[in-house]
Every structure is written in structure tokens, then in C-alpha cells.
Amino acid sequence: xxxxxxxxxVLALGNDLLGDDGVGLEAxxxxxxQVDGSVDVVxxxxxxxxxxxxxxxxxxxxxxxxxxxxRYPPGTVIEFSPEDFxxxxxxxxxxxxxPEVMEMAHRLQIPFPQHIRVLAMEVLNPYDFRIGFSEPVxxxxxxxxxRTLRILRQWQQKTVPAAEGTxx
Amino acid sequence: MDESIQTVWNEAQTRxxxxxxxxxxxxxxxPITRLEGHGKIDIFLNEQGEVERAYFQVPELRGxxxxxxxxxxxxxxxxxxxxxxxxxxxxxxxxxKALDDLYRVEPPSPARKIRELAYNTFMLExxxxxxxxxxxxxxxxxxDAPPEMRNVLGVIQTVGVDIGKRVIATRxxxxxxxxxxxGKVVHPVLGLPGGVAKGIAPEDLPRFQELxxxxxxxxxxTLQVFQDVVLKNQAYxxxxxxxxxxxxxxxxxxxxxxxxxNFYDGKVRVVSPxxxxxxxxxxxxxxxxIAEHVEPWSYVKFCYLKGVGWKGFTDGAESGIxxxxxxxxxxxxxxxxxxEAQKAYEQFFNxxxxxxxxxxxxxxxxxxxxxxxxxxxxxxxxxxxxxxSQNLRVIPTTSPTVGVGVVEAPxxxxxxxxxxxxxxxxxxxxxxxxxxxxxxxxxxxVEKAAxxxxxxxEVSDGLLNKVEMAFRAYDPCHACATHxxxxxxxxxxxxxxxxxxxxxQQKR
Numbered sequence: 001x002x003x004x005x006x007x008x009x010v011l012a013l014g015n016d017l018l019g020d021d022g023v024g025l026e027a028x029x030x031x032x033x034q035v036d037g038s039v040d041v042v043x044x045x046x047x048x049x050x051x052x053x054x055x056x057x058x059x060x061x062x063x064x065x066x067x068x069x070x071r072y073p074p075g076t077v078i079e080f081s082p083e084d085f086x087x088x089x090x091x092x093x094x095x096x097x098x099p100e101v102m103e104m105a106h107r108l109q110i111p112f113p114q115h116i117r118v119l120a121m122e123v124l125n126p127y128d129f130r131i132g133f134s135e136p137v138x139x140x141x142x143x144x145x146x147r148t149l150r151i152l153r154q155w156q157q158k159t160v161p162a163a164e165g166t167x168x
Numbered sequence: 169m170d171e172s173i174q175t176v177w178n179e180a181q182t183r184x185x186x187x188x189x190x191x192x193x194x195x196x197x198x199p200i201t202r203l204e205g206h207g208k209i210d211i212f213l214n215e216q217g218e219v220e221r222a223y224f225q226v227p228e229l230r231g232x233x234x235x236x237x238x239x240x241x242x243x244x245x246x247x248x249x250x251x252x253x254x255x256x257x258x259x260x261x262x263x264x265k266a267l268d269d270l271y272r273v274e275p276p277s278p279a280r281k282i283r284e285l286a287y288n289t290f291m292l293e294x295x296x297x298x299x300x301x302x303x304x305x306x307x308x309x310x311x312d313a314p315p316e317m318r319n320v321l322g323v324i325q326t327v328g329v330d331i332g333k334r335v336i337a338t339r340x341x342x343x344x345x346x347x348x349x350x351g352k353v354v355h356p357v358l359g360l361p362g363g364v365a366k367g368i369a370p371e372d373l374p375r376f377q378e379l380x381x382x383x384x385x386x387x388x389x390t391l392q393v394f395q396d397v398v399l400k401n402q403a404y405x406x407x408x409x410x411x412x413x414x415x416x417x418x419x420x421x422x423x424x425x426x427x428x429x430n431f432y433d434g435k436v437r438v439v440s441p442x443x444x445x446x447x448x449x450x451x452x453x454x455x456x457x458i459a460e461h462v463e464p465w466s467y468v469k470f471c472y473l474k475g476v477g478w479k480g481f482t483d484g485a486e487s488g489i490x491x492x493x494x495x496x497x498x499x500x501x502x503x504x505x506x507x508e509a510q511k512a513y514e515q516f517f518n519x520x521x522x523x524x525x526x527x528x529x530x531x532x533x534x535x536x537x538x539x540x541x542x543x544x545x546x547x548x549x550x551x552x553x554x555x556x557s558q559n560l561r562v563i564p565t566t567s568p569t570v571g572v573g574v575v576e577a578p579x580x581x582x583x584x585x586x587x588x589x590x591x592x593x594x595x596x597x598x599x600x601x602x603x604x605x606x607x608x609x610x611x612x613x614v615e616k617a618a619x620x621x622x623x624x625x626e627v628s629d630g631l632l633n634k635v636e637m638a639f640r641a642y643d644p645c646h647a648c649a650t651h652x653x654x655x656x657x658x659x660x661x662x663x664x665x666x667x668x669x670x671x672x673q674q675k676r
Contacts, residue, residue: 017235017250045250049301049320053340100320107324108332129235 006040008155009058009113010148013065014126015045020074020137021126024064027144031152039152051101052110060155061113063098064148066137067120074124075140077147082116115155119147209635209661211618217625217665222615223465224639236597241270241568241588245359248584248599257290257346257356258577258602259584261432264359266584269452270571270592271564273362278557282364284432285549286349286356287575291431292383292542293342294578295494295535298643299390300327300335306637307398307532311407318633327393338386341379348372363561370556380547384508387536387543391512394536399519408529409520412620413638415483416441416526417609418473418490421497422576423448428505429497429541431576437500438473441485443524446473451574454583458600459488461608470608471600481612489612492580492605493642494534499524504537506544512537528613531641568592577602579643603644613638625665632661632674 010031016022025043032041044054055061072078082098098116105112121144124134133141214220236247245263249256261283268275275283300308301320309322317325324332349366350358358364368376398404407413418441422434436454438447447457460469461478472478472488479487490496498517504510516537517523520530549555567590574583580602587596603610617638621628628634636659663672 015250017247045256049297049339052336053343103321104324104332107321108329108336110336129231 004040004057006038007059008039008152009055009061010035010039010041010152011051011054011061011063012041012043013045013047013063014043017129017131018126019128019130020123020133021066023066023121023123023133023137023141023144026133027064027141027148030141030145031148034149035152038156049101051098052105052112055101055113055116056105057111058113060115061117062148062151062155063116063118063120064144065118065120066123066126068126069122072122073136074122074134075136075143076122077140077144078120078122079147080118080120082118084118117151119144119151209614209618209632209659211622211661211663213622213625213663213665213671215666217623219615219619219622220666222618222635224611224614225466232599233597237594239594241267241571241586241592241594242361244584244586244594244597246357249356255290255294255577255579257287257350258575258582260350260356260359261287262573262575262577262582262584264361265433265451265573265575266571266586267359267361267573268571269573270568270586270588271361272566273562273564275363276557276559276562278367278554279363279560280433281549281552281555282349282367282560283359285546285555286346286358287432288542288545288549289342289346289349289383291576291578292387292539292546293339293346295539295542296335296339296342296386296390298578299394299532299535299539303532303535303640303643306529306640307404308393310404311633311637326397331393334386334389338383342383345376345379348376360561361564365560367558367560368556373550373556376550380543380550384540384543384547387539388508391536391540394533398533408527408533412617412634413528413613413641414526415489415491415528415609415612415616416485417483417487418446418476419496419499419524420490420492420581420605421500422574422581423501424505426505427502429501429503429538429576430505431538431542433575436574436581438490439500439524441483441524441526443499447475451572451583452570454572454574454585454600458583458605460604466607466611468607469604470611471605472608481608481615483609483612489608490605491609491642492602493531493578494538495525495528495531496580497576498534498537504541506541506548508544509537509541512540528609528638528641531643535643579603580605603642606642606644610639610642610644613642622663625671627663627672631672632659635661 010028012024012028014022014024016025028041028043035041042054044050067078082102102112121137121140123137208225209222211222212220232251236244239247244267245260248259248263251259300323304320304323305318308326309317313322350356358366418438420436420438422430423437424430424434427437435448435450437445440446449457457474458471459474460471462469473490476486476488483489498513504513516533517525568588570587572583572585574581582602583600585598586594588594614635617635621631621634660673660675662670665671
């Protein structure tokens with residue numbers, strides 16, 4: 001296994017050449033300057049099995065991404081738990097396979113985050129090659145950043161006292 | 169009214185009504201199937217409940233060409249590798265080779281070897297992912313296994329936890345090596361026109377030589393697993409050779425000067441359904457051989473051989489439909505350039521007793537043979553005396569105009585074509601991605617599987633999986649043209665009766 005110095009992973013998924021698809025990446029860049037050494041902020045365009053390698057060794061992981069469910073106005077920030085992806089067809093292909101990856105880590109005894117949350121913003125257009133966001137997504141970006149930071153603060157309060165004598 | 173006019177009028181009315189009806193049938197879709205980001209298979213039955221047509225659709229990413237125009241061509245190895253997270257190295261390498269051509273510059277021999285080394289490492293890693301994770305459930309676990317077993321967990325259960333760990337660990341080491349050579353796996357920065365950005369430090373060589381040795385062991389082990397699990401099971405062999413999964417098309421692949429499979433370079437060779445060489449051409453001539461057909465129901469363009477022509481979704485020597493990917497590469501070549509892969513190649517064609525092999529599902533076996541070739545080539549290259557040379561680049565001096573690059577992506581032949589002004593600013597961009605080369609045959613495979621599995625309106629259990637198997641064998645990567653992952657794409661299969669009503673739906 002890889003030795004991680006941080007306990008918490010913020011993993012941003014997306015492609016910043018695809019307009020709104022990159023909103024998670026932009027949020028990650030804004031967050032990166034506001035966290036301490038207990039948090040790693042990572043951007044990726046990969047998914048599936050690559051998630052195993054990216055998430056391995058962390059105590060907690062927060063995924064940030066874009067989705068098109070068609071059920072919420074663009075700019076809405078939605079929270080999912082990994083269990084949601086067991087029940088429904090994954091609304092974004094980025095983490096299609098997340099439950100499988102978790103199960104695989106378990107079967108292969110690979111250390112994997114015990115706590116996983118997913119924050120995703122409903123977006124308007126992740127299908128056109130362009131740089132920059134649609135208006136509702138641009139406006140809602142600060143919300144995504146704030147919610148991410150809020151979860152990180154909650155987690156840090158939980159992990160720091162438990163860190164006595166352990167890595168996390 | 170004159171009777172003949174009346175007849176013509178009525179016929180026209182009937183056709184118009186039918187066209188309208190088809191339109192309506194296409195629109196009458198359950199709301200869930202309209203979710204973006206899904207693959208869709210729509211199957212239309214006739215009055216007798218037999219399959220009339222089946223359509224396989226994937227969502228599209230739009231505007232890549234427009235996005236690229238006006239940008240420096242030199243940015244393309246980075247931009248195109250970010251089209252998707254699935255085969256960045258293939259796009260990176262095709263773009264780099266297009267830049268070599270654009271600037272009329274040949275990389276020095278060590279640089280060429282480093283590129284080929286990185287490329288074979290990528291091929292091995294990507295093929296391993298397909299064999300064990302994406303396609304593995306169809307074969308290692310078995311096509312008739314219960315749905316809850318038909319995934320990577322079923323594969324682990326079948327091959328054992330230790331082997332599962334070995335797959336993950338080997339893949340990780342291969343990816344670390346690619347990262348060493350080219351920066352991030354997803355956004356490689358290895359290739360430059362006329363060479364590479366970075367070489368291998370002599371002190372790092374021993375650990376990569378060790379990795380190469382392990383990688384070859386792993387590939388040979390995988391071949392053994394395939395032989396034990398699949399080839400010794402008559403039911404699997406019957407399935408592979410069944411008519412449902414068979415099409416007699418042309419085949420395309422890159423070959424070296426001895427007509428042996430090569431992933432990184434060579435000429436594009438095409439063989440006919442009876443195995444005769446139909447064409448052999450340099451990448452720059454691709455437009456003389458390949459044309460694209462457009463269908464109103466699909467975003468994907470269907471490639472065909474210009475000289476043979478588009479005859480609809482039909483196979484045989486008269487139809488210009490061709491196939492790429494592992495099976496096509498083996499069919500389009502005369503052999504493999506490394507010893508163990510050559511042995512496996514001979515066994516492959518001897519077992520089927522024919523060449524070309526027309527069975528789509530044989531792609532899985534061909535993929536394993538290619539893993540052996542990639543691993544053997546890695547061993548050769550990492551032990552090459554030139555591999556630590558620092559002679560890595562020839563600086564271009566000519567003015568750019570047109571450049572075409574080609575590689576064999578894991579999923580088949582990939583063309584990049586750029587045209588620029590004299591300052592190297594892009595004026596035209598055309599990419600033909602592997603899945604596009606395969607799109608016509610893939611559409612045929614989906615329809616044929618549906619026709620074999622639906623009769624009298626009765627839809628058999630496991631239809632979705634069997635239809636999926638038909639295209640999963642190609643390892644399609646719609647991420648180049650779509651926002652999706654191979655094998656992981658949310659997929660909905662809908663069967664409509666002759667009145668346009670939904671009679672069956674399965675999703676994944």
C-alpha cells in the first residue's frame with residue numbers, strides 16, 4: 001500500500017475541456033489553498049479502477065463532481081453516499097463503478113476510506129468542448145466550495161482527537 | 169382522379185405515415201431513458217414479434233474540432249490526451265506522431281524506442297484492465313453466471329484473491345512507469361515533435377528491467393488463465409464460434425515491414441474477408457481508403473472502405489465495413505514480432521482452423537495474445553543498449569503544413585490529421601478514433617445478437633448482457649466521442665412492439 005501523509009482526500013472528478021464538466025476541478029483548485037496538511041486535494045479525469053489507486057490509504061474521502069440528473073435546476077449541489085450508486089443507475093459515469101471498487105478493496109484487503117461522501121453539482125452542459133462554465137454553474141461555484149469546506153471541517157474535528165498515537 | 173395517380177398518392181401517404189410513425193416511436197421513450205450520459209439500445213419488433221431493427225446509441229461530446237482550431241498544433245498531444253481519461257496515451261502518441269509529420273522530423277532512434285516502450289506499457293496495462301475487469305466477467309466468470317457474479321468481484325472469486333492482488337499491483341507498477349516517462353498518466357507530456365522530453369536515467373534501469381520481467385510473467389500467466397478457464401470449456405468455445413457473434417468483414421491494423429503486428433508504427437494493412445491483402449498504405453493516405461457514412465439515428469459516423477463502398481449494415485466482400493481492435497490486428501497481420509506471442513498467434517489460428525477469424529468474441533483471446541507481445545516488447549526495449557541514451561530530440565526547422573499520425577490504440581487504429589498555417593496554428597483537425605472504425609460492425613453485432621435472442625415477442629433472460637457482450641468484445645471506448653467509460657456506461661435496453669409501446673426494459 002502507499003503511505004499517505006494526509007488522512008483526508010478531496011478527489012475532484014471531471015474534464016476542464018468540457019465546460020461544466022470541470023466544475024469539480026475548479027472547486028478543488030479554490031479549496032487547495034484553504035486546507036492544511038491533513039487534506040490532499042487531487043484532480044483526475046479518470047474513473048473506475050483508477051479510483052482504487054487514488055483513494056487507497058486514506059481514512060476519509062470526499063468526491064466532488066458534476067452530474068446531469070435532469071431533476072434539479074443547474075447549479076444545485078447534491079450530496080450522495082456511495083450506497084446511492086448501488087440502488088440507482090449512476091448519474092455520472094465518473095464514479096460508475098465506485099461500489100465495485102469499494103467492494104474490491106474490501107475483498108483484496110486494500111486499505112480504503114471508511115467514510116466516503118460525494119458532492120455533485122447539477123450542470124447544464126458537460127458535452128461541448130469549451131473552457132468556462134455556464135452561468136448557473138458559475139454562480140453556484142462558491143456554494144460547492146463552501147459545502148466542501150464545511151464537510152472537511154466536520155471531518156477534521158472528528159479525526160484530529162482520534163489521531164493520538166495513530167496516523168489519523 | 170386517375171387511378172395511377174391515386175396509387176402513387178396512396179403509396180406516398182403510406183410512406184409518409186410510416187415515417188411519422190417511426191418518428192413517434194422514437195420519441196415515445198420512457199423519461200428515464202432520456203437521462204443524458206446513458207448508452208441506449210432500442211429494439212423495434214415487427215407484428216410477428218421478430219426484431220426489425222436494433223439501434224445502439226451513445227451520447228456525444230461535441231465540438232472538439234472547433235475547440236482545437238486556432239490553437240498551436242504543438243498543444244495537441246496535451247489537449248487530445250485530455251479528450252478522455254480512458255486512453256490518453258494513445259491520443260498523446262498519435263498526436264505526437266502527427267506533429268513529427270507536420271514538421272517533417274524523424275525522432276532519433278533512442279527517442280523512438282522510449283516512445284515505443286511507453287506505448288507498449290500503456291497497451292499492456294489497458295489490455296489487462298479489459299481482460300480482468302471489463303471483459304473478464306463474460307469469460308472468466310462465464311456468460312451465463314448470475315448477474316450478481318458478472319463483475320470484477322466474480323472475477324476475483326474465480327481466480328482467487330492473490331491473483332486479484334497481483335492484477336492490481338502489476339497494473340499500478342506499469343502505470344507508475346508510464347508516469348516516470350511521461351508525467352501524469354492522464355496528461356502525458358512525453359512526446360515532442362522530433363523526440364521525447366525525458367529519457368531513462370541509468371540508475372533507474374534495474375528496477376524497470378525487473379518490472380519488465382514481472383510484466384512478462386504476468387502476461388504469460390494471463391494467457392494460461394485464459395487457456396484454462398475459457399479454451400478448456402467447450403461451452404465457451406461454442407459461444408465464441410456461434411453465428412450470433414460472427415461477421416465476415418474486412419480487417420485493419422498497423423504492421424511492420426514483415427507484416428507483423430505493431431502498435432506504435434508501420435503501415436496500415438487491410439485484408440478482405442477471405443484474408444487477402446486488400447490495401448497497405450501509409451497513414452497520410454488514409455483519406456484515399458476510408459470514408460464515413462452518416463445515419464440519422466446515431467451521432468457516431470460509420471467508417472467504411474471507400475474502394476468497396478457503403479452497402480448498408482451487411483458483411484461480405486462486397487460491403488466496405490471493416491473492423492479494428494485485437495482480432496482485426498491479428499487477422500490483418502502475418503504474425504507477431506516476439507517469440508511467445510508468435511506461438512500464441514499460431515495456436516489461435518490453428519484452433520479456429522481459419523484465417524481470418526470472424527468471431528467477434530475471439531477478440532478476448534486476441535487481446536491476451538497482444539498482452540504477451542506488449543510485455544515481450546517491453547523486455548526487449550528496456551534491455552536495449554540505447555535505452556538510456558540522452559540523444560532524445562531532433563529540433564524541427566521546416567514550416568508546417570499538414571501532418572497525419574497513426575497508432576494502434578488498444579481499441580484499434582487511431583488517426584490524427586492536422587493542417588496548420590506556417591506558424592503552426594491549426595486550421596483543420598480530423599480524428600478517426602478506433603471505436604469509429606468499428607462502429608458499423610458493432611451496430612451489426614448488436615442487431616444480430618438481438619435477432620438471435622428475441623423471437624415471437626419473447627425476450628430471453630439475460631438479453632441485455634448477451635447484447636452487451638456483442639459490443640463489449642470490441643472494448644469500445646465511447647469516451648472519445650462521448651462522456652462515458654467502457655463497460656461502465658449506464659446502459660438502457662428498451663424493446664418496442666410494432667405499435668411503438670415499450671414491452672421490455674432492462675438497465676444497468
